[in-house]
Amino acid sequence: xxxxxxxxxxxxxxVLEALRDDLGExxxxxxxxxxxxxxxTWNTPYSRWCAARGHPRSWREIPAAPQSAFKxxxxxxxxxxxxxxxxxxxxxxxxxxEHHFVDVRLCAEAVRRGxxxxxxxxxxxxxxxxxxxxxxxxxxxxxxxxxxxxxxAAQFFVSADGRLDAGxxxxxxxxxxxxxxxxxxxxxxxxxxxxxxxxxSRKFALPPGSFALETGGYxxxxxxxxxxxxxxxxxxxxxxxxADIINEYGMTEISSQFxxxxxxxxxxxxxxxxxxxxxxxxxxxxxxxxxGFLRIFDLANLGSVLAIDTQDLAIxxxxxxxxxxxxxxxxxxxxxxxxxxxxxxx
Amino acid sequence: xxxxxxxxxxxxxxxQFPFLGETTAExxxxxxxxxxxxxxxxxxxxxxxxxxxxxxxxxAILHIISGNTPAAGLQxxxxxxxxxxxxxxxxxxxxxPELAHFRGGLPQELAARVEISTELPGDWMARADALIVxxxxxxxxxxxxxARADQLFIGHGHKISxxxxxxxxASERVAxxxxxxxxxxxxxxxxxxxxxxxxxxxxxxxxxxxxxxRVEQRDPRGPVGVSAANSVRSMREDLHFRAANGEPVAxxxxxxxxxxxxxxxxxxxxPLSPLHRFVFVKPLPADxxxxxxxxxPHLLCAGIWPATLENARAVxxxxxxxxxxxxxxxxxxxxxxxxxxxxxxxxxxxxDVET
Numbered sequence: 001x002x003x004x005x006x007x008x009x010x011x012x013x014x015v016l017e018a019l020r021d022d023l024g025e026x027x028x029x030x031x032x033x034x035x036x037x038x039x040x041t042w043n044t045p046y047s048r049w050c051a052a053r054g055h056p057r058s059w060r061e062i063p064a065a066p067q068s069a070f071k072x073x074x075x076x077x078x079x080x081x082x083x084x085x086x087x088x089x090x091x092x093x094x095x096x097x098e099h100h101f102v103d104v105r106l107c108a109e110a111v112r113r114g115x116x117x118x119x120x121x122x123x124x125x126x127x128x129x130x131x132x133x134x135x136x137x138x139x140x141x142x143x144x145x146x147x148x149x150x151x152x153a154a155q156f157f158v159s160a161d162g163r164l165d166a167g168x169x170x171x172x173x174x175x176x177x178x179x180x181x182x183x184x185x186x187x188x189x190x191x192x193x194x195x196x197x198x199x200x201s202r203k204f205a206l207p208p209g210s211f212a213l214e215t216g217g218y219x220x221x222x223x224x225x226x227x228x229x230x231x232x233x234x235x236x237x238x239x240x241x242x243a244d245i246i247n248e249y250g251m252t253e254i255s256s257q258f259x260x261x262x263x264x265x266x267x268x269x270x271x272x273x274x275x276x277x278x279x280x281x282x283x284x285x286x287x288x289x290x291x292g293f294l295r296i297f298d299l300a301n302l303g304s305v306l307a308i309d310t311q312d313l314a315i316x317x318x319x320x321x322x323x324x325x326x327x328x329x330x331x332x333x334x335x336x337x338x339x340x341x342x343x344x345x346x
Numbered sequence: 347x348x349x350x351x352x353x354x355x356x357x358x359x360x361x362q363f364p365f366l367g368e369t370t371a372e373x374x375x376x377x378x379x380x381x382x383x384x385x386x387x388x389x390x391x392x393x394x395x396x397x398x399x400x401x402x403x404x405x406a407i408l409h410i411i412s413g414n415t416p417a418a419g420l421q422x423x424x425x426x427x428x429x430x431x432x433x434x435x436x437x438x439x440x441x442x443p444e445l446a447h448f449r450g451g452l453p454q455e456l457a458a459r460v461e462i463s464t465e466l467p468g469d470w471m472a473r474a475d476a477l478i479v480x481x482x483x484x485x486x487x488x489x490x491x492x493a494r495a496d497q498l499f500i501g502h503g504h505k506i507s508x509x510x511x512x513x514x515x516a517s518e519r520v521a522x523x524x525x526x527x528x529x530x531x532x533x534x535x536x537x538x539x540x541x542x543x544x545x546x547x548x549x550x551x552x553x554x555x556x557x558x559x560r561v562e563q564r565d566p567r568g569p570v571g572v573s574a575a576n577s578v579r580s581m582r583e584d585l586h587f588r589a590a591n592g593e594p595v596a597x598x599x600x601x602x603x604x605x606x607x608x609x610x611x612x613x614x615x616x617p618l619s620p621l622h623r624f625v626f627v628k629p630l631p632a633d634x635x636x637x638x639x640x641x642x643p644h645l646l647c648a649g650i651w652p653a654t655l656e657n658a659r660a661v662x663x664x665x666x667x668x669x670x671x672x673x674x675x676x677x678x679x680x681x682x683x684x685x686x687x688x689x690x691x692x693x694x695x696x697x698d699v700e701t
Contacts (some may be wrong), residue, residue: 048590073591278565280572280579281603291572311580314571320674 002078004042005102008303011038012106015272015299019113023271031299032059035306038077045073046305060276060285064307070097070253075304078102086139088252099139099252102303107255110272110300111146117270118259120246121182121211125151126172128187128195134160139252140216144186151184164191166198173204173238182209185238188216189230196237205239212240215248228263229343249323253308255300266320272299277316280311291315291324347455348389349430356424359451362507363444365417365529366679374428377680380689386428391699398701403429404498408474410489411445412481413438415534418502420448422478425689427456434470435462468627478502498693500685503537505646508616508638509672510630511543512650514655517553519651522673524557526649529676532621536647536675539619540626541635548596551610551644555598558606558623567605570622577620578604585609596630616641638664645648646684649675
């Protein structure tokens with residue numbers, strides 16, 4: 001049995017208590033430093049990384065693990081007590097990131113309380129993604145299932161092999177309109193785009209109080225449409241205004257989620273989830289309005305690594321950020337991009 | 347204007363661009379001699395055995411030029427002008443001022459054969475009887491699919507290069523290796539991503555890092571965008587994490603900036619650099635062909651040292667079309683055939699006369 005487990009359970013109780021809207025800066029600071037100390041003790045690959053980096057005096061100084069480390073190492077405080085693992089998406093030959101959980105209880109609670117913090121409308125949820133049993137290694141499917149579990153009569157419309165049951169979704173939307181019952185549609189941007197294309201000229205005017213939550217990009221699909229265009233499609237096909245559309249920004253390697261609503265507003269997370277925008281040149285936080293990469297601190301990542309350097313770019317907007325995502329030019333540049341693709345295809 | 351006059355004018359205009367290497371009229375004429383068998387076959391019939399032959403270049407060549415470096419675009423234009431063609435040059439939307447500067451150095455008669463645009467005018471595809479496309483593989487495929495059956499098509503997809511040091515115990519070629527990495531800030535297809543080094547590759551990496559530091563002091567890297575800087579930062583972090591966990595990896599890098607990076611990696615495989623003066627050093631494998639097998643379609647140039655035929659044989663089957671001494675990677679001679687096919691001869695049409 002892992003010797004880290006008793007301390008994990010103690011800290012889990014503290015973090016669960018901290019997943020609330022009024023979590024203060026001091027409490028976040030103390031807990032983040034405690035969680036870091038715990039992880040730097042028990043998470044072996046991470047502790048080796050921290051060895052040459054000194055002891056942080058504030059949460060901002062906690063050494064962040066590169067996101068890529070999740071692809072090479074089992075980043076867990078109790079690798080022999082892992083009960084659930086989520087994988088990043090990617091081709092079969094590509095090395096995938098793996099996020100290991102001692103217990104998903106904390107993750108589920110972070111999802112639920114983050115949703116509550118967001119004050120999203122209450123509505124029956126229609127999930128345009130696979131049910132969690134059909135995608136057991138998808139953190140996104142898990143997150144959506146947690147939200148669906150909090151809604152009565154939630155339905156899933158994507159099969160295990162990724163096929164969208166557009167007919168069933170159309171029926172569900174028709175029923176909602178007939179009953180004047182608001183619905184919340186949850187899914188990836190790509191899934192919605194596919195649905196809109198299947199609808200062709202068919203249009204719905206969803207009842208007031210309806211909303212959509214879109215997440216993820218168009219990874220691996222070779223498709224990408226600007227967000228204003230996607231939101232215009234929501235308007236045309238479903239009668240939703242941009243203000244009725246929530247964007248979620250999360251990743252397999254973290255447990256909590258950032259959100260924004262409509263167009264032109266920055267992303268923000270609940271108080272237990274923080275982000276700094278860091279200059280890749282200097283390694284320091286950028287000034288207001290400047291661009292850098294995102295360093296994320298998630299208290300709910302108790303069993304793995306609290307602080308992660310992502311590969312995503314963002315513009316600093318106070319304590320929030322405007323997401324730019326993984327700019328295509330951030331991939332291996334120039335001549336190597338095609339080769340990169342070729343190598344993945346091996 | 348005959349071929350000899352064109353070669354002289356092109357040579358004069360090329361002197362503004364040292365990165366093109368030596369570009370004398372004699373070299374250009376020798377290139378024609380080398381590829382067409384005669385330097386005047388474009389001007390009149392020349393005797394070839396019992397027949398007479400004459401070469402006709404394309405009336406108009408459409409060059410689709412990518413934004414990495416101006417060298418490839420200028421070389422393509424010079425070849426087109428040497429053949430006497432009219433040249434329609436689609437340059438990147440960010441522009442490529444070197445082409446206009448080059449045109450400015452030409453006499454009116456030749457300058458009139460060069461049109462440059464950041465957009466692709468609607469009639470250019472129709473006007474061209476030859477297409478030369480540089481770009482990502484998708485760009486090449488896009489134009490290849492749109493080329494007419496009667497249009498000559500030459501595609502240059504994305505390419506990568508490497509170096510192989512078979513022996514350099516006194517590190518006499520380290521400065522040359524740094525030059526290959528730093529010229530054009532590693533943005534060219536001839537820029538090495540990695541040097542495979544025999545013997546103590548880690549020590550070689552440390553010496554290369556010292557040289558990269560010196561180059562940065564006298565010839566700093568140009569500005570890079572936040573996205574490019576982030577890819578360098580991200581790769582460095584990944585390597586540092588692996589090093590901390592006992593993998594055979596070491597990183598030497600500029601402090602407080604992403605200006606230069608040398609990464610030793612002891613594991614097999616062809617590493618892709620994020621470029622912008624970021625180079626890998628790896629142990630020289632026993633079998634270079636196997637080591638680079640998965641990037642074979644993309645390999646272009648191998649810099650080697652010592653530059654002997656024996657060492658060239660070890661890399662010749664990797665897929666490259668050029669092998670040169672380390673330090674010379676960025677200055678290809680005019681006789682090199684980038685696509686592995688004759689660059690000029692592929693563009694001409696021959697007329698044979700039997701008398």
